[in-house]
Amino acid sequence: MKKIIVTLSLLVTTLAVWAQPARIPVNDLNTGNNKPNTNTPTNSNSNAPSTSSELKKYSDPQGRYTIGYPGDWTFNDKTDNAIFQLTSPSENSDDKFRQNLNLQIEELKPNTTVDQYVQTNMSAVKDLVKGYTEVSSMFFNRNGVRAYQIIYKGRYGSMTDDIQIKQLFTISTSGKGYVLTYVSKAGERDAFETTANKIFNSFKF
Numbered sequence: 001m002k003k004i005i006v007t008l009s010l011l012v013t014t015l016a017v018w019a020q021p022a023r024i025p026v027n028d029l030n031t032g033n034n035k036p037n038t039n040t041p042t043n044s045n046s047n048a049p050s051t052s053s054e055l056k057k058y059s060d061p062q063g064r065y066t067i068g069y070p071g072d073w074t075f076n077d078k079t080d081n082a083i084f085q086l087t088s089p090s091e092n093s094d095d096k097f098r099q100n101l102n103l104q105i106e107e108l109k110p111n112t113t114v115d116q117y118v119q120t121n122m123s124a125v126k127d128l129v130k131g132y133t134e135v136s137s138m139f140f141n142r143n144g145v146r147a148y149q150i151i152y153k154g155r156y157g158s159m160t161d162d163i164q165i166k167q168l169f170t171i172s173t174s175g176k177g178y179v180l181t182y183v184s185k186a187g188e189r190d191a192f193e194t195t196a197n198k199i200f201n202s203f204k205f
Contacts, residue, residue: 055202064105064176068202070195088192099192101182101199108177114146117177118169129154131162142170143204153186162186172205
C-alpha cells in the first residue's frame, strides 16, 4: 500500500518542519515557495468575526470536504505536501512556535480498510519518531464511516523539543483516504487546543 505524505509543520522563525514521502516528518528550510493565500477562500459565512470562538465554513471547490476555521488563523492552499495548511496566530511577541493543522487526501486501492491504512502509515511514524509515545487512540464512527484518531508525542531529526501530533484517519465511501493532522508543542499549555478541536469537529467529507 502506498504511504502518503504527512505534513507536520513546526514554524520557528523561518524554519519549518515539512513532510517527506512515507509519512516521515523532517526539517527543511522554508524556501518561500509555499506562500499563504492572502485572499479569503470562498466560504458560506464571509461575515463571521475573525475570532477563535467562531469558525468560517470553507467548502472545497472540488466538493471533497468542508471545514471551519477561525479568521485569525492563516489559510495556505499553496503547500506542496497538503491540500491546505492552517497556522495559528502568534500568542505574544516571544512566541516562536505556531500550532498548525493540515489535510491530505489520496486515492486508495479498492477495498482498503481504515485499519490497513492506519497500520501502514503509523508503522513508519513509530520507526522514525524519536521517543514516540502514544497518548490516546480510538476507532469510532465519523460521518457514517469508520475512522481512527490518535494523539502521540515525539521528536524527529534535529528537533530538540517534543511535538504533539493529533491525527484523524478515515476513508470516504468513494475510496479517498483523508488524514487531518494538528501539530502542537508537547509539554506546554496549548492555547489553541480548544480551537483545534472545534476545527476537527467541523471537518466533513
